[in-house]
Amino acid sequence: MAAAPGYASEPDAREPVALLRAYLRRRVSDPINLHSRLGLLWASTLQKDLLEREEQTRMATEVLHVQRSDGGFSLEQLGHWKRQDGSAPGDGSDGYATGLVTYVLLRLDDPTLRPATERALSWLRAHQDREGFWDARSANLSRKNDDPFVRFFMRDAASGYAVLALGEAESGRPPTR
Template identity: 35%
Template structure:
């Protein structure tokens, strides 16, 4: 009996150590870090900010982009892709983004072209690069730069025969959806100032027509993709009919939560987000049947609805703005739990923070000084 008890005690100790180790793996000390500079880990239990601070958001986004470039030395959709897409438009509130960040993205785009690798998530990465450089040009140049032109042309060299930007099943929602990559490519084309209007390359124009055809005729496999389709249609004016746009707006309203926010988890079934064990893990989440609102989906949806012409004075938009102002965390971010159930870093929280800041700006609620939630 003594040996049995000893074995049982040893087994319990091992389980405790394993659980403690697992818990530590799920809660890294930092989300971004390089040398002595860092951003703390993104966690669901991070305290909310006592009052909303625009400057905290700015510092969080600018530092995150800088640290990722120095630490990882690659353009990621969740950090630089979203940063370049959103940050230029926030210049009236925070000043211009770092030229060094743009230079880093341009250098990475050149490396992708020279390597001519079209595998994995690289096509959607190039779509985000082109979209970000187009956003930069729209804010600061009013004409398409040679760097953005090169990125757009390489993007369409990566286009699949069916007109889409093929993305392998990897990390949802940014790196697992062909529809996502294709919608981003459409927005890159439409937002590059003067690029499409002055384009006289018949082969490239035909590829753009194929891209439009794919988006029009391919049914989104989930409502998150539907949100991106609506967004693309707000800048590529001939993409959808008014009736189709309105149906997508109606779909978005149906997902709004009682507290005024939205949750990425109601916009897609686990099966539509990719294969592997992710589906099983997502269905096992404690709040699977009633997920909480999150910063990513709330910020994204408000941006898209505003671009679709919904007034900032709409009662449901005002309710969403109130949610955003009252759910900032002490680090400056908005929390979103990753759909990649093995993730320890929850980088989608960074993406959501950028979208939330842009959403507040589009609603006239992004003050440059601290303000209390309504």
């Protein structure tokens, strides 16, 4: 809807867009995990009538409750997934969660979130690997022995979100809220 300006007002798109908005509105009060709520929060920065500002603030506050003392975020804390292979979950902040959360919170353009986003941006700046990527672990199982595509999937996603967050912070342009 936001990526294709005018799409939502096209006659063939009105009903599907209305159904999508209704679905997303129902999800606001669902006890879904923080990862899913971040998706809804992100969508609300692109579709200005999706959430009220108070709802955005409430969701952002929920997310900030899991910010770690080092300024980063952990994927495990965003979803509380049960690992399929029984391996221990990660025990620290990761690039995927920190990049995603930071990007979404920056898109809200809320001055009260600045201290938290600055801490997260500092974490991102300090944790880029020498090879250029940001690391992350699969929420489901250990991927150490998988083929490179599977093994690096989360690393690549983490790097993408980190770049989005750092770019958003450095752009100086207000979000399209």
